[in-house]
Amino acid sequence: MAPSRVQDYDRRSAPRVNFGRPGTVRISDAPPVEAFVCDLTREGCRLVTDAPIAPGQKVQVGIAHLGLTAGQIVWYGEYGYGCKFDVPLAPGAITRASGPSNVTALHGAILPANPTVTSKLGLRARLAVIVGASVIGWGAVFAVAMFLLG
Structure with missing residues (x-):
């Protein structure tokens, strides 16, 4: 056409x-x-x-x-x-x-043509962070308890 x-x-x-x-x-x-x-x-x-x-x-x-x-x-x-x-x-x-809009027109704003996409950590990496933080936290609690009882 x-x-x-x-x-x-x-x-x-x-x-x-x-x-x-x-x-x-x-x-x-x-x-x-x-x-x-x-x-x-x-x-x-x-x-x-x-x-x-x-x-x-x-x-x-x-x-x-x-x-x-x-x-x-x-x-x-x-x-x-x-x-x-x-x-x-x-x-x-x-x-x-047509749902609720989260976009506000910013007069004169220029958006990047290819915005950088960041990805989440994989499942194993997230589990490693959680387990590591737990071990460090409980280690700190044990160290404080040993110091106070020692």
Whole structure:
């Protein structure tokens, strides 16, 4: 489908949820820009942003509780940009994304493109830490008792 400038953005293949949440848009390797995700379906969304996005541009849309979703700008107009997702969202994704938001738009904030992910300790390492702390604790109690009784 060739991207177009439209006056009537209501030509939709599926009813959209009036979403109204902050999000981000990533274009290529550029830093993310703030956006407002107005409408949302499993197939796409309507975005409002001050950033100029070229028609046909491939983007990644960041939505709280969903993460990044790849898509393409298929229309633009006075109501924002229409983005069609490359792969439809999973069933239940819109309900999950519509839950309580923990995201606050920070004007001018730039998020890292690839945040560092830290992993938890493995099960054996966690057990070793717990056992080691217990041995040291009981050793201290025994040492104090021996000193007081000695």
